[in-house]
Amino acid sequence: MPQSVIVLGGGIIGLSCAFEAARRGMRVTLIEPAALGGQASGAAAGMLAPYSENTEQPDSFFQLCLHSLRHFPEWIAAVEELSGLSAEWVRSGSINVFMHEADLLPIQSRLRWQNEWGADAQLIDAAQLRMLEPRLAQSAVAGIFTPHESHVYAPKLVTALEAACLKLGVTILLQAGEVDEVAVHPSGGVTVRAKALEQPVHADRVVVSAGAWSGAYERWFGLSIPVHPIRGQICSFEHPGGEVRHMVFSSQAYWVGKRNNRLVCGASEDVAGFQTHVTERGIGRLIRSSNKLFPFLEGKETAHRWAGLRPATRDGQPLLGKVEGMPAVIMAAGHYRNGILLSPVTAFIVADLLEGKPSELPLQSFDPNRFTPIPYRRRFV
Structure with a gap:
């Protein structure tokens, strides 16, 4: 009989892990307390941009992101x-825009190491910048053009993953409410009980991919799971196709043109617990940045404003791997603002762990056991 797996969480990471596990012949049940893709996945511009979002050094996290991009x-x-x-995958390329000559001083070092890792990026002057993006402000002095970065439309990727999972026979349990218990049995197997489920769900293994809520599971595993929510606020403008041709990054915000005639601008971030309402202060900062970089947006009303909770860890690295002493439990959480980008590689790593295969990538930096354990909490039932 094929291995059975419970996936806790129906965001982009949980759906991706369920999809890949089912693709490899496992029997998968996905349990989501509310609706699919409702938090970090919903507050995502869908950017696949490891070079633009990792500018310091080719550390293990950058390599994880790049590996995922190459598998997209x-x-x-x-x-x-x-x-x-x-999923509306658009291979737009990206432009990082600079407003001051002083900003260009560290750029050569960045270009050097990123191009060694396949970026094919180039520094472009003001004239070249406006050839690529004619609607940019005249005050922009230069940019970095990175051709291999791209984006997807996150809500459609969620919908496509859901449909693919169902085609593969994944059982998806929505509106399950708060999980009451995750019982890990010393003889093998896992049982999950949730408020709105008619009966407990049993499986051989469990994958925790509960986003900003992942920390709630530490009481069952005797493991510190320091994942906390960061509210990401985002807005969009009406956007006739082609007005903004690439993903555009500045030091203040980013802009991504979607096929539904919307220009998405994000993201204002703050710590607000589990609150998901938008604020005038957060959206106002995005509007001011938009007016400065794209003058044609001056005075234009936002078409939509929304927010979601991004799962951040204490050290900024995701939790990927088995829980020490509990081989039935695998963590796949804490992806912060890179869940869309990291969905393929996370799914591959989790499926390999479920199959007992070694990972292609070094995972030490992402070890879920790297934080202080909680020895007084029960680990088995």
Whole structure:
């Protein structure tokens, strides 16, 4: 009989892990307390931009992101083929814009190491910048053009993954409410009980991918899971196709043009617990940045404003791997603002762990056991 797996959490990471595990022949049940893709996945611009978002050094996290980017073509193809739906993957390339000459001083070092890792990035002057993005402000002095970065439409990727999972036979339990207990049995197997489930769910293994709520599970595993929510506020403007052609990054915000004629601008971040309402202060900062970089947006009303909770860890690294002493439990959480980008590689790593295969990548930096254990909490029932 094939291995059975429970996936806790129905964001982009949970759906991706369920999809890959099912693709490898496992029997998968996904349990989501509310609705699919409702938090970090919903507050995402869908950027696949490891070079633009990791500018300091090629550390293990950058390498994880780059590995995932390189697997995106076949990953998207598999999801779209099975689901029959498009995730609107747009290979736009990206431009990092600089407003002052002084900003260019550290750029050569960044270009050097990123190009050694396949960025094919180039420094462009003001004239080249406006050839690529004619609507940019005249005050922009230069930019970095990175051709291999791209983006997907996150809500459609969530929908496509859901459909693909269902095609593969994944059982998806929505509106399950708060999980009351995760019972890990010393003889093997896991039982999950939740408020709105008619009966407990049993499986051989469990994958915790509960986003900003992952810390709630530490009481069952005797493990510190320091994942906390960061509210990401985001807005969009009406955007006729082609007005902004690339993903554009500045030191203050980013802009991504979508096929639904919306220009997404994000993200204002703050610590607000589990509150998901938007604030005038947060959205106001995005509007001011938009007016400065794209003068054609001056005075234009936002078409939509929203927020979601991004799961951040204490050291900024995700939790990927088995829980020490509890081989039935795998963590896949704390991806912060990179959940969309890291969905393929996380799914591959989790599926390899479920199959007992060694990972292609070094995972020491992402070891879920790296924080202080909680020895007084029960570990088995």
